[in-house]
Amino acid sequence: MPIGLIFMKWNELAGNEILAKYPEQVDITERNLMQIFNTHDLTGEKGIISLMVGTINIISWYSGPESNFCVILLLSLDDDPDDYEEALIELSQIIFEHLEEKAYIELFPKLFKKITAYPFLTSEQKIALMYSNKIKRSILDRLRDEGVILKADLDNWLQEQYSQDYGDLDTILFDLIQKGLIEIISVKNERSLLIFLVKDIIMFKVPPFNLLNNSSESGLPDKLHKSYKIDIENHFKEYVISEEENLQITEYLLNPDIYKIFNFLREGAKTKDNLMNLKEQGVEDFKSTLELLKKLKMLKTYIDGDGTEYNIIISDFFIDFYLPKYILKLLKTDYDNNLKSNEVLLKYLDLLESTHYSLKKKKGT
Amino acid sequence: MVKDKDSKFLKSINDLRDEIKGSNKTVLEANLYSSREEFVERVFELVMKKKIPRRKELKFE
Numbered sequence: 292m293p294i295g296l297i298f299m300k301w302n303e304l305a306g307n308e309i310l311a312k313y314p315e316q317v318d319i320t321e322r323n324l325m326q327i328f329n330t331h332d333l334t335g336e337k338g339i340i341s342l343m344v345g346t347i348n349i350i351s352w353y354s355g356p357e358s359n360f361c362v363i364l365l366l367s368l369d370d371d372p373d374d375y376e377e378a379l380i381e382l383s384q385i386i387f388e389h390l391e392e393k394a395y396i397e398l399f400p401k402l403f404k405k406i407t408a409y410p411f412l413t414s415e416q417k418i419a420l421m422y423s424n425k426i427k428r429s430i431l432d433r434l435r436d437e438g439v440i441l442k443a444d445l446d447n448w449l450q451e452q453y454s455q456d457y458g459d460l461d462t463i464l465f466d467l468i469q470k471g472l473i474e475i476i477s478v479k480n481e482r483s484l485l486i487f488l489v490k491d492i493i494m495f496k497v498p499p500f501n502l503l504n505n506s507s508e509s510g511l512p513d514k515l516h517k518s519y520k521i522d523i524e525n526h527f528k529e530y531v532i533s534e535e536e537n538l539q540i541t542e543y544l545l546n547p548d549i550y551k552i553f554n555f556l557r558e559g560a561k562t563k564d565n566l567m568n569l570k571e572q573g574v575e576d577f578k579s580t581l582e583l584l585k586k587l588k589m590l591k592t593y594i595d596g597d598g599t600e601y602n603i604i605i606s607d608f609f610i611d612f613y614l615p616k617y618i619l620k621l622l623k624t625d626y627d628n629n630l631k632s633n634e635v636l637l638k639y640l641d642l643l644e645s646t647h648y649s650l651k652k653k654k655g656t
Numbered sequence: 657m658v659k660d661k662d663s664k665f666l667k668s669i670n671d672l673r674d675e676i677k678g679s680n681k682t683v684l685e686a687n688l689y690s691s692r693e694e695f696v697e698r699v700f701e702l703v704m705k706k707k708i709p710r711r712k713e714l715k716f717e
Binding site: 435491493495497498527532609613615616617619620622623626633636637640643644647651 | 662665666668669672673675676677683685688689690691692694695696697699700703704
């Protein structure tokens, strides 16, 4: 488990200045800070390092020689720093977005809790976490419309959208590269690097297939199971995929209590007594979660003849990466209208093709 | 609905590549998704595995 989180800045006059830390009692010597900074400084560029400083296990993100900020996560000896790398990038970006008036200080307890939980997140939660970042979402939206953009243009556009210090673009893009969503490549005769969308995030509600077939799977009494199937059928006949609804659901996936309850409900119908048992796992309030899920039409309560209430999901959620095959149409239009150079278009076709094969390889088909 | 077979997608890539390189081949527009929305719908249909036809008066088997 992580021991503490420290945000510091190095400058020639003051040396290493701690700007925020959590928990308050977490301690690190000036000498240790200098060792961390020097290790970053030796690389000469922004990025992440992990190292042992004395008996302290550390992973640290450095903003680069222009600004000299470090976000340092102190770990226990048995922690693997790699488990926290993605989360540290994400967290560093959030800190950068909140530099004004030192707004990051208030966020520290929450950020520390978040990074501590990160290695235990499921893959759907990790995608949801990435998607919950509004700047990354904006970049994806723009790439969905254009396929490929100049990095310099993206930087200017983000500055217009979110003010000058929206964060560190390289850090933001690094996470998108790590997730395999984009590739950044230099193409002949282009005035800056180009960012290509090679995977997209697709999400929508789906029926809880594992509970549908019969009452023994759903845990509902036979006569209620029939209504259950009809309700799901009716919901999905009318269902329209909505970005707004998706964002709401991804937010819930990232709430530990809601997610615990939702996963429990994924197993099948649960009575009030079943849900009360979640108290042993630290979930105090399940009622408000049931209401939230009902508002999203993801849950329904059925009442048996003897008055027993069964809570069961009528909708599950799907979120995954896909090859953006729709981009081909865009490339065709760009070609027909001379909107992009042939070099860029050909490079993009190569990237789509290679991503297609690597996805197939991963799936083993 | 466009058939989303891998071979069709790869063929479209190759055709468009050839077209850009100046061959007489032309990529067939009919083989391309007209929008991201159409593509997402298609993925949705695949995930649903046609178990619940939407906006149609069909019942479960």
